[in-house]
Amino acid sequence: MKIKAVDILGFKSFFKKTSLSFLPGITGLVGPNGCGKSNVVDAIRWALGEQSAKHLRGSLMEDVIFNGSREKKPLGMAEVSLTFANDNGNAPVQYKEFSEIEITRRVFRNGESEYYINKTACRLKDITELFLDTGVGAKAYSIIEQGRVDTIINSKPQELRMLIEEAA
Amino acid sequence: MKIKAVDILGFKSFFKKTSLSFLPGITGLVGPNGCGKSNVVDAIRWALGEQSAKHLRGSLMEDVIFNGSREKKPLGMAEVSLTFANDNGNAPVQYKEFSEIEITRRVFRNGESEYYINKTACRLKDITELFLDTGVGAKAYSIIEQGRVDTIINSKPQELRMLIEEAA
Amino acid sequence: SRERFRDTFYKVNENFKEILPLVFTGGKGELILTDESDLLETGVEIMVQPAGKSLRHISLLSGGEKALSAISLLFALYLIKPTPFCLLDEVDSPLDDANVDRFVAILRQFAPNSQFIVITHNKKTMEIADTLYGITMEEPGVSKVVSVRLN
Amino acid sequence: SRERFRDTFYKVNENFKEILPLVFTGGKGELILTDESDLLETGVEIMVQPAGKSLRHISLLSGGEKALSAISLLFALYLIKPTPFCLLDEVDSPLDDANVDRFVAILRQFAPNSQFIVITHNKKTMEIADTLYGITMEEPGVSKVVSVRLN
Numbered sequence: 274m275k276i277k278a279v280d281i282l283g284f285k286s287f288f289k290k291t292s293l294s295f296l297p298g299i300t301g302l303v304g305p306n307g308c309g310k311s312n313v314v315d316a317i318r319w320a321l322g323e324q325s326a327k328h329l330r331g332s333l334m335e336d337v338i339f340n341g342s343r344e345k346k347p348l349g350m351a352e353v354s355l356t357f358a359n360d361n362g363n364a365p366v367q368y369k370e371f372s373e374i375e376i377t378r379r380v381f382r383n384g385e386s387e388y389y390i391n392k393t394a395c396r397l398k399d400i401t402e403l404f405l406d407t408g409v410g411a412k413a414y415s416i417i418e419q420g421r422v423d424t425i426i427n428s429k430p431q432e433l434r435m436l437i438e439e440a441a
Numbered sequence: 442m443k444i445k446a447v448d449i450l451g452f453k454s455f456f457k458k459t460s461l462s463f464l465p466g467i468t469g470l471v472g473p474n475g476c477g478k479s480n481v482v483d484a485i486r487w488a489l490g491e492q493s494a495k496h497l498r499g500s501l502m503e504d505v506i507f508n509g510s511r512e513k514k515p516l517g518m519a520e521v522s523l524t525f526a527n528d529n530g531n532a533p534v535q536y537k538e539f540s541e542i543e544i545t546r547r548v549f550r551n552g553e554s555e556y557y558i559n560k561t562a563c564r565l566k567d568i569t570e571l572f573l574d575t576g577v578g579a580k581a582y583s584i585i586e587q588g589r590v591d592t593i594i595n596s597k598p599q600e601l602r603m604l605i606e607e608a609a
Numbered sequence: 610s611r612e613r614f615r616d617t618f619y620k621v622n623e624n625f626k627e628i629l630p631l632v633f634t635g636g637k638g639e640l641i642l643t644d645e646s647d648l649l650e651t652g653v654e655i656m657v658q659p660a661g662k663s664l665r666h667i668s669l670l671s672g673g674e675k676a677l678s679a680i681s682l683l684f685a686l687y688l689i690k691p692t693p694f695c696l697l698d699e700v701d702s703p704l705d706d707a708n709v710d711r712f713v714a715i716l717r718q719f720a721p722n723s724q725f726i727v728i729t730h731n732k733k734t735m736e737i738a739d740t741l742y743g744i745t746m747e748e749p750g751v752s753k754v755v756s757v758r759l760n
Numbered sequence: 761s762r763e764r765f766r767d768t769f770y771k772v773n774e775n776f777k778e779i780l781p782l783v784f785t786g787g788k789g790e791l792i793l794t795d796e797s798d799l800l801e802t803g804v805e806i807m808v809q810p811a812g813k814s815l816r817h818i819s820l821l822s823g824g825e826k827a828l829s830a831i832s833l834l835f836a837l838y839l840i841k842p843t844p845f846c847l848l849d850e851v852d853s854p855l856d857d858a859n860v861d862r863f864v865a866i867l868r869q870f871a872p873n874s875q876f877i878v879i880t881h882n883k884k885t886m887e888i889a890d891t892l893y894g895i896t897m898e899e900p901g902v903s904k905v906v907s908v909r910l911n
């Protein structure tokens with residue numbers, strides 16, 4: 274399932290609703306230091322169901338909600354939607370009719386989370402199963418975060434072994 | 442004492458004698474990956490009297506001698522000379538007459554080392570004292586090797602403390 | 610289990626051996642086990658032979674050569690179970706222009722139908738991209754997407 | 761000793777506070793002690809406030825902001841006892857163009873009579889250099905210096 278678009282609202286430095294549509298091939302994301310490029314990666318990872326805060330460069334899940342700037346107050350909610358092309362025929366049968374599948378994840382300051390598939394509320398479990406069926410889920414090697422290459426270079430033999438075991 | 446030139450022979454990938462003259466201001470060293478730029482830094486560090494092999498990206502002192510390529514056999518000796526302008530008046534009195542001071546370090550496969558000041562054989566101790574007098578010796582912050590910035594970024598509070606203590 | 614590790618190791622090593630000569634033109638590389646007799650405990654090491662040089666441990670390569678080797682390993686793992694899209698955040702920063710070209714060429718060769726989202730400061734990588742988005746902060750602390758034109 | 765550490769910490773912190781607003785335009789930064797009451801055991805942490813953002817630990821900055829902060833600390837230490845020359849190996853790789861400019865500006869401002877030898881892949885840094893040497897390998901494994909012309 275190719276990604277067609279990501280919509281980011283209230284996630285980290287994305288105070289305003291921001292949409293990026295992704296075409297086939299190579300999409301470059303450029304811009305000055307500190308402007309939010311790696312935050313886009315975090316947003317996609319989070320929408321894919323990342324549960325571990327250490328993979329999102331923050332210590333608490335609520336760290337992903339826009340926490341204010343000089344002129345704007347903190348927001349109360351973060352939301353990221355990923356729209357996929359339903360093109361590989363592996364999606365569960367209830368989605369057969371849809372040409373696109375949109376998954377949405379929201380988190381509130383009180384820690385509550387909401388999940389949606391095509392704007393219908395669902396459980397995190399439904400999203401995880403959808404990704405398993407469609408082969409989207411494997412995040413380990415499909416997201417190479419900033420600094421990961423250096424980590425590999427400095428890895429000891431046992432750490433490289435674990436890296437390979439995770440691919441099993 | 443400003444550096445006027447470095448001459449490298451048989452040191453790491455410098456099979457042929459290579460000379461670089463340094464003018465005031467900013468000198469850029471550029472070129473493809475793996476061609477020898479960081480080796481120039483190692484050569485200068487080594488000529489300044491670096492004794493610790495771990496600062497030279499090798500495990501043995503003899504690792505700095507050209508160890509062969511597809512078409513060339515290994516060499517038996519490495520030599521690096523640094524030529525300084527004797528311009529700050531701090532040099533020991535025996536060098537007062539010289540407008541330049543050239544220090545040379547050599548190492549042979551059997552582990553023996555030789556040291557020269559203005560082509561006259563001397564001990565490592567004489568070179569170290571010369572550098573102390575002229576303020577050249579402090580290598581800790583005057584050589585920022587590849588990857589050092591990342592090390593600082595990932596340093597724990599105790600490691601940053603040690604970094605500051607070394608500057609005392 | 611011993612079997613599963615051996616199978617996975619074999620697969621990633623085959624991919625790695627195939628990718629290496631493409632990023633190190635005229636060179637090669639492979640993964641080795643630190644203890645072949647003990648598949649449950651053995652570690653893994655990366656060995657690379659750039660063109661005209663000897664086979665050596667990754668730690669003895671130059672900065673850019675190390676990055677290229679690590680990127681190749683990550684890609685070799687990716688190819689075991691490719692996902693439809695792949696995000697790469699500033700993997701090209703220590704690479705020279707020719708190696709950036711080789712890196713992009715292996716993306717296009719091995720995963721021609723995948724989408725790659727590549728964060729970069731490198732002008733060469735930007736030139737190769739099919740689409741470009743710029744992220745800036747006009748208002749401090751607030752990200753904004755802008756269109757990008759390369760001269 | 762307690763005295764010596766306090767003096768050195770004070771000196772490097774003063775340098776660091778002076779350099780930060782020049783690399784983070786409109787921003788500031790400082791070093792803090794993890795335990796001010798125990799000068800013999802205290803650790804040190806780097807706090808930075810980019811323009812329009814809040815004061816935060818270095819670990820919460822972006823990749824390029826972290827590099828700029830670390831480079832500033834190394835330079836603040838350098839200025840305590842400057843040597844006539846300083847070698848910098850690829851410190852600019854995570855920096856955007858504007859930050860490369862700021863980085864070079866602080867070299868020129870604080871150490872106008874020093875020599876800097878800078879290894880880089882960055883075209884902007886190359887443009888700023890007064891002299892340029894190219895290192896290549898025509899014959900594999902053998903380094904060679906060539907003259908460089910920037911277009």
Ligand SMILES: Nc1ncnc2c1ncn2[C@@H]1O[C@H](COP(=O)(O)OP(=O)(O)OP(=O)(O)O)[C@@H](O)[C@H]1O
Pocket residue numbers: 284285286287304305306307308309310311312313336337338339340341419744750813820821822823824825
């Ligand atoms: N919850 C949040 N609320 C508001 N801003 C945030 C939040 N979390 C992170 N940020 C800000 O996002 C900015 C970092 O963005 P990011 O890491 O995406 O930069 P970048 O574009 O990748 O930069 P670089 O090129 O240096 O890697 C930081 O300034 C950080 O303070």
Ligand SMILES: Nc1ncnc2c1ncn2[C@@H]1O[C@H](COP(=O)(O)OP(=O)(O)OP(=O)(O)O)[C@@H](O)[C@H]1O
Pocket residue numbers: 452453454455472473474475476477478479480481504505506507508509587662669670671672673674895901
């Ligand atoms: N004793 C030696 N004899 C011969 N070659 C050596 C020796 N020690 C190191 N080398 C070679 O020098 C090369 C590395 O050079 P160096 O690290 O200076 O590259 P670089 O120009 O800094 O590249 P990068 O841009 O990737 O950092 C390696 O290919 C390495 O094999």
Ligand SMILES: [Mg+2]
Pocket residue numbers: 310311312419698822823824
């Ligand atoms: Mg980033």
Ligand SMILES: [Mg+2]
Pocket residue numbers: 478479480587671672673849
């Ligand atoms: Mg190098």
